[in-house]
Amino acid sequence: MSTYSIKDLEQLSGIKAHTLRIWEQRYNLLSPKRTDTNIRYYDDADLKLILNVALLNDNGFKISKIASMEHQELRDEVMKLTERSLTHDDQIHALTISMIEMDEERFDKILSSNILKLGFEQTMLNIIYPFMSKIGVLWQTGAINPAQEHFISNLVRQKLIVAIDGQVTNGGGKKFLLYLPAGELHEISLLFACYLIKSKGHKVIYLGQNTPNEDLNSVYAMHQPDYLMTVVTTSPSAEQIQEYLDNLSERFSEAKILVSGYQVIGQDLRLPSNVEQLNYIRDIKERLEEIERVPQEK
Structure with missing residues (x-):
C-alpha cells in the first residue's frame, strides 16, 4: 500500500x-x-x-x-x-x-x-x-x-x-531506423513515432529498447536508412549525451538523425549538422509533414 x-x-x-x-x-x-x-x-x-x-x-x-x-x-x-x-x-x-x-x-x-x-x-x-x-x-x-x-x-x-500493426504501407517512401540506446527502456514515444511514420506511408525498421551499438551498426549497414530516430530519457546520461550525439553523427554521417527525450530537450547541446532535435511529440508529426506523403494502397 x-x-x-x-x-x-x-x-x-x-x-x-x-x-x-x-x-x-x-x-x-x-x-x-x-x-x-x-x-x-x-x-x-x-x-x-x-x-x-x-x-x-x-x-x-x-x-x-x-x-x-x-x-x-x-x-x-x-x-x-x-x-x-x-x-x-x-x-x-x-x-x-x-x-x-x-x-x-x-x-x-x-x-x-x-x-x-x-x-x-x-x-x-x-x-x-x-x-x-x-x-x-x-x-x-x-x-x-x-x-x-x-x-x-x-x-x-x-x-x-x-x-502499428494496423498500418499497412506499400513499400515506398523514406526508410526510418528507430531504436533506443543501450540501457534505455522508455519506449512509448518511440512506438508512437513508429505509428506516425507508418501512417504517412514510410518504411520503419524498429529495433526498440536497449539496442547494442554493434546491432545498430549492422542493421544500418544492411538497410542504409534515410533517417535514424532515438529517444533518450535516462541513458546515456546528461553528462554523456554530447559525446554520444557526436559519435552517432560520425558513424551515420549519410543519415539524418532525429533525437528527442529528457536528456536532450532543454540541454545546452552542440548539434552536429546531420542531427535534429525534436522537442515535443508533435514535432515528429510536423517533421513528417515536411516529407512528401506516400499514397496508401486502397
Whole structure:
C-alpha cells in the first residue's frame, strides 16, 4: 500500500491542500492516519476518494452533495460522467483513477471510447501524452509507485503495438531506423513515432529498447536508412549525451538523425549538422509533414 502526503493529493487531484483541509474539517471527507512520529499521511483509499471528488466537483457537483454520497453512488456518478464527458482533463483524471486502482478493464474502456470519438492519433496527443507526462513527474517524486507506472505503460504499449500493426504501407517512401540506446527502456514515444511514420506511408525498421551499438551498426549497414530516430530519457546520461550525439553523427554521417527525450530537450547541446532535435511529440508529426506523403494502397 502506498502512502501520500497532502501535497501528493494536491498534485494528483489538482485540489489545493488548503481546500482539502477545509473539506476534511467541515465534511469529514478524509481521515488521515499518523505515523509513530505524529506525521499525517493518506492511503490509496483516500487518494481514490479525492480523485473521484475532484472529478465531480470540477463538473458542477457541490461538495456538500458529494460528501453525502455513499461510496458506490460516488463511483457510479464518476463512471457516468467519464462516459459522456469529452473534455481532455476529465479523461486524464479518469485514467489517473484507473491507474491508482490498477483497474485494467476500466482503463481499457476509457482509452477505447476516446479512440472511437477522437481517433487514435488525437487520443495519444491530447490525452495519453499529457497523462503519461503527469505520471512521469509523480513517479519521480515518489507520489506513485513503480508498479503503477509499469502497469499503465504496458497497457499503453499494447494499444500502440495493435495500432502499428494496423498500418499497412506499400513499400515506398523514406526508410526510418528507430531504436533506443543501450540501457534505455522508455519506449512509448518511440512506438508512437513508429505509428506516425507508418501512417504517412514510410518504411520503419524498429529495433526498440536497449539496442547494442554493434546491432545498430549492422542493421544500418544492411538497410542504409534515410533517417535514424532515438529517444533518450535516462541513458546515456546528461553528462554523456554530447559525446554520444557526436559519435552517432560520425558513424551515420549519410543519415539524418532525429533525437528527442529528457536528456536532450532543454540541454545546452552542440548539434552536429546531420542531427535534429525534436522537442515535443508533435514535432515528429510536423517533421513528417515536411516529407512528401506516400499514397496508401486502397
